[in-house]
Amino acid sequence: MTAGAPPPILEAVDVGYCYPGGTPTQALEGLSLEIADGEFVALLGPVGCGKTTLLRIFAGFLQPAKGRVRCSGASIDGPGWQRGYVLQEEAIFPWMTVRQNVEFGLLAKGLEPDDRGKVSDELLELIGLTAFADAYPRELSTGMSKMVEVVRVLATDPSILLLDEPFGALDAQTRQRMQDALAQLWAQRRKTVLFVTHDAEEALYLADRVLVLSPRPGRVKATFAVEIPRPRSLDTRFSPEFLALKRQIWAAAGLEGRFIR
Amino acid sequence: MVIARRSLLWMVSLLALIGVYTLAARLVSRPDILPPTEEIATAFGALLGRGVQLGGGGEHAHHQHHPDSQQMETLLQEGVTLQAALAVTTGRVLFGLAVGLPLGALFGLLLGASRRADDYLHPIYILVRSVPPLAFITYIMLWLGHGEAHRLIPVVYAVAVTMVIPTYHGARDVAGKYVEAARALGARGRLLLLKILLPASGPAMVGGLRYSLAIAWMTAVGAEMLMAENGMGNLLVGGGMWSSRLQTRSDPAVIIVGILALAAAGWAMDACAKALGARLTRWARA
Amino acid sequence: MSWTRVRRAVIGLVAASVLYVLAAELGRGRLPDRIWLGAHYVENVQLLPTWRSLLEEGTFLIQSNILVESVVVSTRRVVLGLLLGSIAGILLGLLTGAASRLEALADPWVTFFRFTPALALLPLYVVWFGYGESSKVLLIATNVAVITFLGAHHGVRGVPRVYLDAAAALGADRWLQFRKVILPAAFPSILASIRVATGLAWVTIVVAELINAQMPSLGYLLALAGAYPRVPNMLIGLATVGALVLVFDLLALLLHAWGTRWMERAA
Numbered sequence: 001m002t003a004g005a006p007p008p009i010l011e012a013v014d015v016g017y018c019y020p021g022g023t024p025t026q027a028l029e030g031l032s033l034e035i036a037d038g039e040f041v042a043l044l045g046p047v048g049c050g051k052t053t054l055l056r057i058f059a060g061f062l063q064p065a066k067g068r069v070r071c072s073g074a075s076i077d078g079p080g081w082q083r084g085y086v087l088q089e090e091a092i093f094p095w096m097t098v099r100q101n102v103e104f105g106l107l108a109k110g111l112e113p114d115d116r117g118k119v120s121d122e123l124l125e126l127i128g129l130t131a132f133a134d135a136y137p138r139e140l141s142t143g144m145s146k147m148v149e150v151v152r153v154l155a156t157d158p159s160i161l162l163l164d165e166p167f168g169a170l171d172a173q174t175r176q177r178m179q180d181a182l183a184q185l186w187a188q189r190r191k192t193v194l195f196v197t198h199d200a201e202e203a204l205y206l207a208d209r210v211l212v213l214s215p216r217p218g219r220v221k222a223t224f225a226v227e228i229p230r231p232r233s234l235d236t237r238f239s240p241e242f243l244a245l246k247r248q249i250w251a252a253a254g255l256e257g258r259f260i261r
Numbered sequence: 262m263v264i265a266r267r268s269l270l271w272m273v274s275l276l277a278l279i280g281v282y283t284l285a286a287r288l289v290s291r292p293d294i295l296p297p298t299e300e301i302a303t304a305f306g307a308l309l310g311r312g313v314q315l316g317g318g319g320e321h322a323h324h325q326h327h328p329d330s331q332q333m334e335t336l337l338q339e340g341v342t343l344q345a346a347l348a349v350t351t352g353r354v355l356f357g358l359a360v361g362l363p364l365g366a367l368f369g370l371l372l373g374a375s376r377r378a379d380d381y382l383h384p385i386y387i388l389v390r391s392v393p394p395l396a397f398i399t400y401i402m403l404w405l406g407h408g409e410a411h412r413l414i415p416v417v418y419a420v421a422v423t424m425v426i427p428t429y430h431g432a433r434d435v436a437g438k439y440v441e442a443a444r445a446l447g448a449r450g451r452l453l454l455l456k457i458l459l460p461a462s463g464p465a466m467v468g469g470l471r472y473s474l475a476i477a478w479m480t481a482v483g484a485e486m487l488m489a490e491n492g493m494g495n496l497l498v499g500g501g502m503w504s505s506r507l508q509t510r511s512d513p514a515v516i517i518v519g520i521l522a523l524a525a526a527g528w529a530m531d532a533c534a535k536a537l538g539a540r541l542t543r544w545a546r547a
Numbered sequence: 548m549s550w551t552r553v554r555r556a557v558i559g560l561v562a563a564s565v566l567y568v569l570a571a572e573l574g575r576g577r578l579p580d581r582i583w584l585g586a587h588y589v590e591n592v593q594l595l596p597t598w599r600s601l602l603e604e605g606t607f608l609i610q611s612n613i614l615v616e617s618v619v620v621s622t623r624r625v626v627l628g629l630l631l632g633s634i635a636g637i638l639l640g641l642l643t644g645a646a647s648r649l650e651a652l653a654d655p656w657v658t659f660f661r662f663t664p665a666l667a668l669l670p671l672y673v674v675w676f677g678y679g680e681s682s683k684v685l686l687i688a689t690n691v692a693v694i695t696f697l698g699a700h701h702g703v704r705g706v707p708r709v710y711l712d713a714a715a716a717l718g719a720d721r722w723l724q725f726r727k728v729i730l731p732a733a734f735p736s737i738l739a740s741i742r743v744a745t746g747l748a749w750v751t752i753v754v755a756e757l758i759n760a761q762m763p764s765l766g767y768l769l770a771l772a773g774a775y776p777r778v779p780n781m782l783i784g785l786a787t788v789g790a791l792v793l794v795f796d797l798l799a800l801l802l803h804a805w806g807t808r809w810m811e812r813a814a
Contacts, residue, residue: 059445091442095460095544104456105446136544149442174442203538270651280657382557385563390786391792393750395757399773399783403594430791478665486666497670498758513674520667527662 002204007073007159009192010035010058016066018215027053029217031067037159040186041195042203042210044253050086050218051196055162058194059085061179071160081105082120084153086198088164092137092145092152099124099133101148105156123151126188127181141172143167154189158200161193176234181203187231200249205232212253222252296514304514308343308496342494347522348492353481354474354530357416362473365424366419366466370463372425373432374440374458385423394419395483402488412484423473424466431465432458464545466502467538474534478527569636571595596779604779613763621756621765624680625748625795631740631746636692640699641733642646645725650700657696665751669758683755688752691744698740702733714751738806742799749792 010032019025025048035041044052053126057069060079069076072085079085093101102123103116113121124130127147129140137145146166153161165180167175169172183206186193197203203210212222228241236242278299286295296304372379372386394415403412436458443457485494497519574595596604608614643650668689672682706729714728758768765788772780 025324061441075522079441079444081445083445084446085442087438087442087445089438091438093442093457095463095542096456104443104448107456108443108446108448109454138544153446267651270648271654274652284695368669377555380552381559384556385559387793387796388789391789391796393753393756393788393792393803395750396785396788398767399769400778402773403778405760475662475664482664483666486669486758487754493667497667501609513671516671516674520663520671523664523667524659524662527664528658531662 008034009037014067020205031219042207044203045213081156083156085162099159132142346496361417361420365421369425369428373429390422428468432461436461617764623769632688632691636695640696644703676708692742702736706732738803
């Protein structure tokens with residue numbers, strides 16, 4: 001890091017975390033990474049490698065046992081709207097309408113109803129759910145439910161988005177559509193995104209940089225710069241550069257070959 | 262099973278219940294243990310009527326079957342009617358709910374939402390809840406005298422204690438992820454409590470409400486059986502005060518009428534609670 | 548069980564005891580010791596007895612065998628009632644759960660017992676079975692039966708269809724399905740209801756014994772302590788009941804944990 005350059009927007013230095021309990025689990029150990037402003041970074045790794053743990057540390061729900069994490073140079077003391085966090089589980093508020101969900105962060109900020117309405121109108125149109133504005137979440141499909149959660153977190157205009165396998169529960173086609181929707185959203189409102197996934201193709205398709213994590217205890221095993229131009233489309237998925245990168249990532253992540261570990 | 266067929270079987274079973282009972286009563290032919298169905302009806306009428314009349318048709322005929330039971334007489338003498346007694350007990354139940362539900366729910370939410378509070382306070386809660394509320398009643402009497410308070414406090418206490426656990430599980434198991442998402446959106450304090458924690462724990466609390474209802478009825482009736490001059494519990498043990506209860510020979514017809522009335526009231530309140538709960542959680546997925 | 552939690556639990560309990568001691572000491576001079584009991588005054592009542600007087604009374608009660616006998620008698624009734632009631636309730640619940648026709652038939656009976664407050668049946672049982680053991684044990688048994696019935700019924704009904712289909716597709720007949728699929732799947736619900744029933748059994752017995760107080764029983768102890776009144780005895784009686792309830796609850800909890808050891812646990 002050159003002197004005088006602004007601090008990375010997200011930074012982890014030698015982070016370690018251990019889950020207590022009957023069998024203590026060392027989720028992360030010696031993990032370091034830096035993320036610059038406006039980057040779309042994918043965290044790739046097999047199930048159980050600590051990706052969610054790292055995300056939760058950045059979100060402010062956990063404190064690292066060792067090492068430290070910083071956001072724009074300052075330490076992270078707890079959750080806040082500046083680091084928008086979308087959980088892996090379904091967390092859309094079922095007792096509120098879609099619009100009320102989207103406006104919730106603004107409500108917490110203390111905006112007036114009219115101002116909130118303007119923002120939610122815009123965002124709902126962005127994901128094409130204007131017709132469902134006053135519907136309850138139970139009328140939505142899982143995919144759209146997740147998009148509402150993403151857009152809910154965008155409403156407060158945070159500079160950082162932390163997304164934990166948001167499309168994990170979806171079928172292949174819906175997932176691709178959601179990925180395109182997310183890419184489009186990101187193109188329009190450039191933010192720093194840390195996106196956790198176990199799907200190498202998804203990581204490649206969406207990100208500028210892919211960080212491969214080792215299995216438990218997690219640390220950064222490899223980094224790949226994705227220089228494929230945007231906007232990316234279905235064709236991109238079959239282009240030679242894409243496939244070559246994919247093969248490299250698979251090798252790095254140890255995903256090839258063996259059926260049984 | 263088709264609904265119609267179910268209701269039919271239900272009715273059949275109900276009629277069978279009454280029929281079997283009537284038959285049994287007639288066969289056993291011991292009216293002081295199994296009063297014949299007509300007598301139960303008579304007792305019902307007598308208890309509904311203007312309670313102060315002695316020597317009217319209804320309970321006089323009744324008295325002929327039960328020469329040694331003074332329960333009916335005592336009750337009528339004291340001017341006890343079924344409706345009045347039921348109203349009194351219902352009042353106590355409602356009071357207990359009105360005060361106990363919020364107390365229990367607040368405590369449950371606190372324990373469920375804050376790990377620290379849970380660690381410190383849960384053991385104390387377990388100890389406290391292990392003591393049956395009605396056992397306290399004489400102790401409370403020493404503090405507050407022989408008044409309404411010492412009948413109401415066990416009910417409030419029982420309701421509060423019962424409400425804690427379902428609310429606790431609702432807040433801890435269900436609401437957890439919603440609270441996190443809300444905090445990640447910048448919510449805290451009152452907004453978090455009112456708009457997130459409370460609705461998310463709602464369904465669990467409704468279950469707790471129905472359970473607390475049953476407990477409230479039981480405790481109120483029990484308190485009345487132990488020491489009250491009015492209410493259903495009092496009716497069931499035959500009026501009179503604490504010491505005379507053990508001597509009064511009970512009249513089963515009166516008791517059965519009382520029990521049926523209580524069951525009906527309990528069922529009605531539960532149905533209301535269920536309907537109320539369904540309305541409040543309309544947003545919930547099936 | 549992490550040490551932080553144990554430490555905090557101990558702190559909480561110690562703090563509560565300290566608060567009580569403070570209250571008792573403060574109360575010594577200030578609380579009234581002359582109580583109006585509706586018909587007469589009673590002198591020398593310690594509303595908040597100090598630990599020392601509790602200890603003295605406690606020792607006396609144990610040494611004179613009063614406490615022990617009462618505990619034995621009351622516990623015996625609870626255990627009998629629990630056994631009787633759970634066997635009856637579980638069997639009925641399993642039957643009606645499996646056969647919906649039977650369920651519709653049993654419904655009015657169950658609804659009736661369910662909505663009758665447990666204690667209301669006591670006078671009736673006394674008329675039918677006299678003042679002795681049977682009426683109390685049967686009262687407990689009735690309540691326990693209702694609760695375990697609901698638990699068993701709900702457990703059977705709640706077995707996910709998929710398991711039954713999978714078993715049938717593997718060639719299991721109805722009886723095997725019942726033994727090896729329905730029963731184990733219903734176990735958690737049954738055991739949970741046993742836990743609830745245990746608590747209720749104790750509540751029932753205490754009140755039943757308070758109303759029909761006969762020596763020796765815990766209810767009688769409490770009633771006697773209330774009649775004088777002797778507050779240390781009362782508190783000791785309450786604490787004993789509480790301790791017994793706790794022990795039984797713990798046993799029921801262990802039973803539940805054993806029966807659900809294959810289930811996933813929430814954190």
